[in-house]
Amino acid sequence: MADVAVELVLRSTRVITPEGTRAASVAVAGGKITAVLAYEAEVPAGARLEDFGDDVLLPGLVDTHVHVNDPGRTEWEGFWTATRAAAAGGITTILDMPLNSLPPTTTTDNLRVKQEVARAKAHVDVGFWGGALPDNVKDLAPLHDAGVYGFKCFLSPSGVDEFPELDQEQLATSLAEITGFGGLLIVHAEDPHHLDAAPVVPGPKYADFLASRPRDAENTAIGNLIAQAKRLNARVHVLHLSSSDALPLIAAAKAEGVRITVESCPHYLTLTAEEVPDGASEFKCCPPIREAANQDLLWDALADGTIDCIVSDHSPSTADLKTSDFSTAWGGISSLQLGLPAIWTEARRRGRTLEDVVRWMSAAPAELAGLSRKGAIEVGRDADFAVLAPEETFTVDPAELHHRNRVTAYAGKTLHGVVKSTWLRGTQIADHGTPTEPTGLLLERQN
């Protein structure tokens, strides 16, 4: 094997590498992958062998869209519980969203507060997005220098008062500033005028809620964002795409060379408006889960690359805020621990492969954020892995979730794909759904 002292060899008949799936032995030293060798390769003296047989060894997932809410709204979620849930679900890196915590990540001082809180609690590696607000343009360059991975903004109300949205003029100002230092703007794209014009009918009917968040709100906001990105040659990312009507716009922009990427989420790709029971606000999020026909087009867009990646948008609250009135219930779906099996279950039904899932949930999000040490089983990368039994099934029992609040839209569903263990820089961090020690590091943007 290599001349560095190999500490660990992970062996499987199915290792997912950038070149495809094959039987292999992966050598690890100093927390990094030092070689990907033949399955039968001799194990060096002193190295520990972990043989997973036919269970699949895949790169640890990278979830760039997690609302940890810590400090400030820790009754909703926190770094301890969120990163334990991530570890149990095969995720080895998360990026925390800048809002719902108090303070929000909108100044370097606030970033330091959040990092201090996260440091001792992180079971997986944790990085941070900054926030772009109407009044913090001067804070963006210092935040970039301090290591945030990019900046999130809203174009319509965010749901919390301390994180106001940008109007089109403010968007242009922030985007010009961010582009000036080579940064990335990630956008909650719903247009406020279309939302204002939509009927709001209080009550438990999902159809009423869906009508209050029309596709046009997304389509218009994305169209405006593309125009701004094109004018400034800016790099932008559309968060949590739900409306398939926006796909032709996005595909055309990409074909033209506009620097735009797009994510969608497990709930848009595995749940449908038709199945949401009235009053079941664990299914409420913004933009909303739409119809089955819309979902089919989102999957087509993943296949052709119009949608780049799948991330959770894990955005929990306490159970009492999940009332049966869709117009006032907290909007956010919890799925951090369940994203991989939820997506794999639907992907396999649609004839997609586990390699596809790894690209969408590990390689592509790592690339989005510039996490060059993450996202692939390849020499030189961090030794981050999930071990998955893709043919095994389980039924979602909220009691087995490590999320602080166990409200979930997936309760009772039978899913394919059991995460047997998770490994972070060569250390096992979860064993059959049970997280171990908090060995996660705080990450800062390198490039």
Ligand SMILES: [Zn+2]
């Ligand atoms: Zn979000």
